[in-house]
Amino acid sequence: TQLLEQSPQFLSIQEGENLTVYCNSSSVFSSLQWYRQEPGEGPVLLVTVVTGGEVKKLKRLTFQFGDARKDSSLHITAAQPGDTGLYLCAGLDTGGFKTIFGAGTRLFVKA
Amino acid sequence: DAGVIQSPRHEVTEMGQEVTLRCKPISGHNSLFWYRQTMMRGLELLIYFNNNVPIDDSGMPEDRFSAKMPNASFSTLKIQPSEPRDSAVYFCASSLNLAGGSEQFFGPGTRLTVL
Numbered sequence: 001t002q003l004l005e006q007s008p009q010f011l012s013i014q015e016g017e018n019l020t021v022y023c024n025s026s027s028v029f030s031s032l033q034w035y036r037q038e039p040g041e042g043p044v045l046l047v048t049v050v051t052g053g054e055v056k057k058l059k060r061l062t063f064q065f066g067d068a069r070k071d072s073s074l075h076i077t078a079a080q081p082g083d084t085g086l087y088l089c090a091g092l093d094t095g096g097f098k099t100i101f102g103a104g105t106r107l108f109v110k111a
Numbered sequence: 112d113a114g115v116i117q118s119p120r121h122e123v124t125e126m127g128q129e130v131t132l133r134c135k136p137i138s139g140h141n142s143l144f145w146y147r148q149t150m151m152r153g154l155e156l157l158i159y160f161n162n163n164v165p166i167d168d169s170g171m172p173e174d175r176f177s178a179k180m181p182n183a184s185f186s187t188l189k190i191q192p193s194e195p196r197d198s199a200v201y202f203c204a205s206s207l208n209l210a211g212g213s214e215q216f217f218g219p220g221t222r223l224t225v226l
Binding site for chain 1: 153
């Protein structure tokens with residue numbers, strides 16, 4: 001069974017601080033996605049990484065896919081209160097069709 | 112486009128009752144997914160369809176759960192009989208296809224409470 005472990009589970013920081021959240025597995029994934037979910041809503045896709053070692057930047061967010069395609073990280077620079085939410089990583093299994101979600105990192109950015 | 116539409120948004124029922132959750136995917140999307148989210152277990156994939164055909168239902172927890180997709184614009188998830196441990200938020204999502212990395216668009220969810 002493929003599992004994705006996210007850390008930390010909870011993170012509370014001050015506006016302007018930097019942070020990194022991690023997504024780890026012992027399994028290889030075809031691709032990995034990061035979603036953000038706000039209360040009362042469904043998850044919304046932020047990015048998809050496909051190639052081992054790939055780095056993608058989305059404004060203040062930097063996503064990295066591990067060389068072995070087993071892990072990923074999300075780094076936020078100068079966090080803002082609007083970044084508050086649940087961040088979920090999701091791996092596409094090597095069969096190519098099934099998406100497995102991590103438990104999520106709940107981020108709270110204080111003004 | 113209105114996005115993925117789910118109904119009802121909230122459902123409160125008593126143990127033993129039948130519950131039917133509904134989903135309208137984004138027009139033109141060929142793949143549809145049902146998920147369940149709880150604090151304890153996170154977001155779990157229950158079943159997914161491609162071109163209205165169920166592809167993998169291995170995530171369906173028990174025979175009390177069933178899902179159908181009679182046409183490209185409508186799907187249902189039924190629980191019969193419902194139990195308190197079924198209380199969760201149920202999400203429907205759709206994507207263009209099952210190609211690797213296809214973005215899944217989630218609906219707002221149905222919050223189910225079984226008393």
